[in-house]
Amino acid sequence: MNSETSILPEQYRSDHLFLLIGTNPLPNFVAAKLLLRAGGQLYLVHSTGTERIAGNLARYWVDVEKGAQPRFLCVAEADEADVRRQLDGTLQQLPSGTVGLNYTGGTKSMSVHAYQAVWEHQRNSRRPALLSYLDARSNKMYIARGSDPPFCSDPVLYSVQPSIQTIVDLHDFTLHTKIATEPILPDLSITLAEAHQSKEGRDGWRTWCDEKLRQAVRKEKDRWRSDSDLAKITVPFPVDSSLHRVVAQMREVFGCQGDSLSLADARRNGSLKNEKQLCGWLDGKWLEHYVYSHLCQIQAQQPESRLHDLGMNICPKNPQQGSEHDVDIGAMQGYRLYVISCTTDDNPGMCKLKLFEAYVRARNLAGDEARVGLVCMANDPKKLEQEMVRSWDAEGKVRVWGRQHLPKFSEHLADWFIGTDSY
Numbered sequence: 001m002n003s004e005t006s007i008l009p010e011q012y013r014s015d016h017l018f019l020l021i022g023t024n025p026l027p028n029f030v031a032a033k034l035l036l037r038a039g040g041q042l043y044l045v046h047s048t049g050t051e052r053i054a055g056n057l058a059r060y061w062v063d064v065e066k067g068a069q070p071r072f073l074c075v076a077e078a079d080e081a082d083v084r085r086q087l088d089g090t091l092q093q094l095p096s097g098t099v100g101l102n103y104t105g106g107t108k109s110m111s112v113h114a115y116q117a118v119w120e121h122q123r124n125s126r127r128p129a130l131l132s133y134l135d136a137r138s139n140k141m142y143i144a145r146g147s148d149p150p151f152c153s154d155p156v157l158y159s160v161q162p163s164i165q166t167i168v169d170l171h172d173f174t175l176h177t178k179i180a181t182e183p184i185l186p187d188l189s190i191t192l193a194e195a196h197q198s199k200e201g202r203d204g205w206r207t208w209c210d211e212k213l214r215q216a217v218r219k220e221k222d223r224w225r226s227d228s229d230l231a232k233i234t235v236p237f238p239v240d241s242s243l244h245r246v247v248a249q250m251r252e253v254f255g256c257q258g259d260s261l262s263l264a265d266a267r268r269n270g271s272l273k274n275e276k277q278l279c280g281w282l283d284g285k286w287l288e289h290y291v292y293s294h295l296c297q298i299q300a301q302q303p304e305s306r307l308h309d310l311g312m313n314i315c316p317k318n319p320q321q322g323s324e325h326d327v328d329i330g331a332m333q334g335y336r337l338y339v340i341s342c343t344t345d346d347n348p349g350m351c352k353l354k355l356f357e358a359y360v361r362a363r364n365l366a367g368d369e370a371r372v373g374l375v376c377m378a379n380d381p382k383k384l385e386q387e388m389v390r391s392w393d394a395e396g397k398v399r400v401w402g403r404q405h406l407p408k409f410s411e412h413l414a415d416w417f418i419g420t421d422s423y
Contacts, residue, residue: 007159012143012151013037014130015097018073018087020106020114021046021054024367025170026162027134028057030335031102032065033160034141035132040097042070043090045106045114047077052172060170077106083113091121100130122146136368139336157369158334163309167337167365168316179311179330184281185270189290191249195242196344197406202377204240206344209283212236217263217279230275231267234260287342288312288328291375294410295331295340298417305417306333316365327361333417337366338373346377346403348384355388355400373399373416381405 017036019028021044032042042061046054051074058070073090076082091099101118103111115131122129128146135142139157144150162170164179183189195201216235219225225233237247237259251257254266263275272278281289292312299307314327329340341358345351355374362370372394378384381402388398405412 007156008034008141008143008153010037012130012132012141012145012153013040013098014100015040016043016094016099017041018043018045018099018101018114018118019057020101020103020110021050021057022105022107023050023053024105025053025057026167026335026367026369027104027136028102029060029162029166029170030134030156030160031104031132032057032061034156035100035102035130036067037098039068041068043073044070045073045075045083045087045110047075047107047110049077050106053170056170056172060166064166075110077110080109080113083110084117087114087117088121091118091125098130099127100132102132102134104132104134139334139369157336158306160335161308162332162335164311164314164330164332164337168314171316171365173316176315176317177313180313181311183289183293183296183312184272184277185253185286186289186293188246188249188253189286189293191246192286193290193406193409195246196377196403198242199403200240201242202344202346202403204238204242205246208238208240208243212238213279213282217275224276224279227275230279231264233275234262236260284342284344287344287375291340291342291409291413292329294413295329297410298414302414302418305414307331307417308333327358327365331417335366335369337362337370338416339365339370340373340375342375344377346379348378348380351376351378351384351400352388355384355398359388359392359394359398371397371399371416373401375401375405378402 013035015037017032017040019031019042021028036042044054044058054072061067062069073086075086101114103115118129118131130143130145132141132143139155141153141156142150168175195205212235216233217225217230250261253270254261255269256262256265263278267275267278270278295310298305299310309332311330314330327339328342331338339358339362341354343351343354351374358374359372362372379402381400385398385400389395399416401412
């Protein structure tokens with residue numbers, strides 16, 4: 001248990017730690033890892049609405065951390081008397097040891113009532129308690145201990161390193177498919193990105209996708225044809241002069257000669273799962289794999305980026321509410337989740353929609369600590385970024401890259417993780 005080394009002094013860790021459970025379990029996960037002493041006991045204070053989240057955290061704590069089974073305290077979050085009654089009853093029965101409350105999660109009402117209950121228990125029992133809060137902006141832990149001066153830790157962002165899968169598991173989510181960890185056709189995606197550095201190249205490829213590829217491989221309502229039908233289809237290669245290098249590499253990678261692309265040959269020689277995956281890759285998914293290949297390079301070659309887990313095609317499903325939005329790319333830096341959305345569209349309205357969707361997904365998965373990026377073909381990505389930052393009061397949390405960033409994309413991407421905003 002507590003495999004990461006806590007940067008908090010031992011005196012600020014508790015034998016009995018109460019956590020207020022909200023809809024975002026990540027702060028509770030971080031608090032448990034940093035604030036509970038080895039062999040200590042967790043108490044999960046939850047409402048009926050967050051009971052399943054509490055259960056997921058408890059299951060993780062026992063199965064993965066090998067800790068003691070947490071105890072559950074179900075409260076009516078807005079009922080002061082009920083919150084106090086539940087906490088007072090438990091506090092009075094505690095054996096010896098230090099008591100802590102981390103009130104980062106839960107509602108404001110629950111936080112106020114729980115804080116008062118523990119504070120009064122401290123005063124009446126003369127048993128010092130540790131009252132703590134994890135600040136999402138500074139990533140510092142603020143702790144009050146008895147009559148001691150308040151303690152503010154150094155940033156604890158990198159002290160806990162959950163995987164993307166762990167964050168999904170802590171939520172009430174399952175995944176439609178396994179998280180992908182390897183880019184598909186990364187060399188061809190680089191050649192496509194080079195072609196998209198010019199407007200002619202971007203427009204030429206989009207025209208080919210719309211007028212040749214989609215016309216051949218889709219049926220009504222934009223649905224793909226079956227794999228058995230797709231395997232019989234050949235599509236003429238692009239003829240735009242700006243795409244000559246792309247076509248030459250496609251012929252080499254897919255083993256196709258002449259003027260047409262056989263989907264069956266391309267799928268087989270390109271080692272893709274099926275023809276649908278090939279068509280999706282050509283129709284725009286290539287950009288996700290281009291970005292992801294750069295992320296892998298940054299993780300491997302720039303340890304100062306502190307990236308420790310990467311994944312693509314993260315498709316959570318909430319059993320209570322149905323499907324959630326997909327996440328194109330995720331990256332973990334400490335306990336902060338970076339979500340990157342990708343689109344080959346250059347329409348500002350569509351780019352804003354993609355960015356908004358990514359922002360919502362990131363916050364749903366990882367709360368206020370999450371950061372969001374968009375890779376698109378917009379002509380003025382900085383303007384788009386500034387508009388979104390102002391609208392969401394998200395200074396330092398949003399980044400947008402456009403076509404002009406493609407020539408040195410690795411440098412621009414790495415700066416997001418290593419630059420002055422990375423804490």
